[in-house]
Amino acid sequence: MQQYKMEMNDKLILVENLALSYWHNNVGVHSVKDLLTLRKNPFTLKPILHDVSFELDKGQSLGILGRNGSGKSTLLRAIAGIIKPQKGRVVVNGSIAPILAIGAGLELELTGFENIKLLLALYGQSKNMAEQINDICIFSELSHEVLNMAAKCYSAGMLARLAFSISLANDCDILIIDEVLAVGDKGFQEKCVQKIYELKSLGKTIIFVSHFPDEVEKLCDKALLLENGTIINQGNVNTICNQYRQLF
Amino acid sequence: MQIIARLYALSKRNVILRYKNSLVGFLWGFIKPLIYLLIFIVIFSAQFITVSNYVLYVTSGLIFWFFFSNLTAQSVQNIISSAGLIKAVRMPLILLPLSELLSELFNFLLTLMVYFVVMYWFGMQYSARLFLLLPCIVLFSCFSFGITLVLSSVNVFLRDVGILWNTIQPALFYLTPIAYPASMIPERFVFIIRYNPIYYFIQLVRTVLYESSALSWTIWIQCATLAMLSLSVGLFLFHKLKNQFIAAI
Ligand SMILES: Nc1ncnc2c1ncn2[C@@H]1O[C@H](COP(=O)(O)OP(=O)(O)OP(=O)(O)O)[C@@H](O)[C@H]1O
Ligand SMILES: [Mg+2]
Numbered sequence: 001m002q003q004y005k006m007e008m009n010d011k012l013i014l015v016e017n018l019a020l021s022y023w024h025n026n027v028g029v030h031s032v033k034d035l036l037t038l039r040k041n042p043f044t045l046k047p048i049l050h051d052v053s054f055e056l057d058k059g060q061s062l063g064i065l066g067r068n069g070s071g072k073s074t075l076l077r078a079i080a081g082i083i084k085p086q087k088g089r090v091v092v093n094g095s096i097a098p099i100l101a102i103g104a105g106l107e108l109e110l111t112g113f114e115n116i117k118l119l120l121a122l123y124g125q126s127k128n129m130a131e132q133i134n135d136i137c138i139f140s141e142l143s144h145e146v147l148n149m150a151a152k153c154y155s156a157g158m159l160a161r162l163a164f165s166i167s168l169a170n171d172c173d174i175l176i177i178d179e180v181l182a183v184g185d186k187g188f189q190e191k192c193v194q195k196i197y198e199l200k201s202l203g204k205t206i207i208f209v210s211h212f213p214d215e216v217e218k219l220c221d222k223a224l225l226l227e228n229g230t231i232i233n234q235g236n237v238n239t240i241c242n243q244y245r246q247l248f
Numbered sequence: 249m250q251i252i253a254r255l256y257a258l259s260k261r262n263v264i265l266r267y268k269n270s271l272v273g274f275l276w277g278f279i280k281p282l283i284y285l286l287i288f289i290v291i292f293s294a295q296f297i298t299v300s301n302y303v304l305y306v307t308s309g310l311i312f313w314f315f316f317s318n319l320t321a322q323s324v325q326n327i328i329s330s331a332g333l334i335k336a337v338r339m340p341l342i343l344l345p346l347s348e349l350l351s352e353l354f355n356f357l358l359t360l361m362v363y364f365v366v367m368y369w370f371g372m373q374y375s376a377r378l379f380l381l382l383p384c385i386v387l388f389s390c391f392s393f394g395i396t397l398v399l400s401s402v403n404v405f406l407r408d409v410g411i412l413w414n415t416i417q418p419a420l421f422y423l424t425p426i427a428y429p430a431s432m433i434p435e436r437f438v439f440i441i442r443y444n445p446i447y448y449f450i451q452l453v454r455t456v457l458y459e460s461s462a463l464s465w466t467i468w469i470q471c472a473t474l475a476m477l478s479l480s481v482g483l484f485l486f487h488k489l490k491n492q493f494i495a496a497i
Contacts, residue, residue: 020497081338084491105336121257122337
């Protein structure tokens with residue numbers, strides 16, 4: 001993916017004819033016979049995304065809308081380079097912050113502090129570790145007592161706070177948000193939205209998956225509507241959001 | 249540089265998770281072989297008086313066996329239990345089993361240090377020959393890592409592999425001459441040992457720790473071949489399967 005970096009300078013993200021399928025496991029207790037007789041391949045390919053193409057300029061923000069199971073989270077993972085596409089290509093001209101999803105990457109058996117250290121090391125650090133941990137403590141508003149607790153004892157909102165703060169700890173060009181804002185309390189939601197606007201005004205790109213078209217309209221310059229793994233429409237935010245509202 | 253930081257963080261996670269809420273923590277690495285050793289002394293030592301210095305014979309085999317058995321048993325579940333990380337973080341997936349190897353090696357080296365003292369009482373001689381343990385450990389690690397890669401990647405798609413492995417492990421233990429001398433096996437069953445790769449590594453360790461006869465090249469070459477074979481099969485399978493891990497976890 002990185003090798004295409006030189007090719008394009010103005011585009012931040014370029015996705016071309018992306019196709020992605022998952023192995024679907026047919027192995028079950030009732031299919032041992034099939035396995036033995038080899039009449040059926042135990043694994044079939046189940047297409048999740050097909051022929052997805054879009055591009056995004058620097059500083060633009062993209063909203064992704066679609067029904068449950070239309071492939072939004074999968075598309076985000078492909079953009080972030082977590083899943084390799086079978087066909088097509090994904091070119092990204094910048095650093096991507098870790099995907100923000102509810103409890104993403106948090107190890108429930110570890111304490112808050114242990115999680116912070118683990119994820120910072122895995123994501124790669126751009127700053128001094130102690131400084132970053134301090135930032136995370138301040139932004140998440142979680143007390144030291146809470147951060148010394150195992151993450152499995154956290155409430156959903158506390159997990160979201162921790163995940164959100166860790167993802168924001170690094171300076172990155174692209175921020176990917178997967179419908180995470182819904183669980184925080186009012187104070188934290190406002191703080192997050194404010195932070196997102198602040199990052200946007202700094203020229204960062206935000207890719208935003210949400211089921212609230214109003215939020216998407218406020219935040220994004222562009223949107224696309226996914227249905228069954230393909231883009232059925234993309235372009236102006238208001239048009240797309242209206243189309244999304246009419247789906248239901 | 250970043251790879252090292254990531255490996256360190258992941259290995260640390262493994263160690264923390266393994267000994268979470270455990271009273272003696274690391275000492276388990278030492279206690280497990282000790283318990284087996286005591287059992288064997290009680291049951292078998294009268295039986296195998298033909299083995300000179302039975303205690304050292306068993307100990308040298310046991311500590312290496314437990315390295316292998318702990319590593320494989322833990323890492324069978326490794327990919328599955330890291331589902332959260334795999335879905336959220338972009339990283340070379342090979343780091344996950346590799347970190348499992350590192351944390352088990354760390355555990356093993358601590359255990360080995362304790363047994364270095366203990367084995368002196370059992371009649372082990374301190375000599376320059378003990379440095380040969382280092383290449384032994386490297387070869388055995390490569391071999392075990394290969395097995396780990398196969399188990400952890402196939403287990404993602406067919407969970408039977410994990411269950412099967414946990415079931416046959418005790419059998420494998422008794423099919424390896426750890427508690428008894430290899431010479432005890434009847435002629436017609438010798439092939440079982442000949443096809444048991446772990447036997448060669450235990451044998452190799454014993455030439456360093458237990459025997460004092462001249463070293464032979466054949467066993468080193470056999471072990472190196474086995475290690476390379478296992479490692480290449482493991483790496484091949486892992487790279488074939490890794491892109492689809494996310495579909496099955
Ligand atoms: N591990 C998997 N194996 C097979 N299919 C999967 C797997 N994970 C997801 N899918 C399928 O991929 C499709 C897209 O899933 P995805 O999580 O991307 O949906 P989404 O658009 O994010 O939905 P939501 O709005 O509920 O978050 C779904 O049809 C789902 O069934
Ligand atoms: Mg989703």
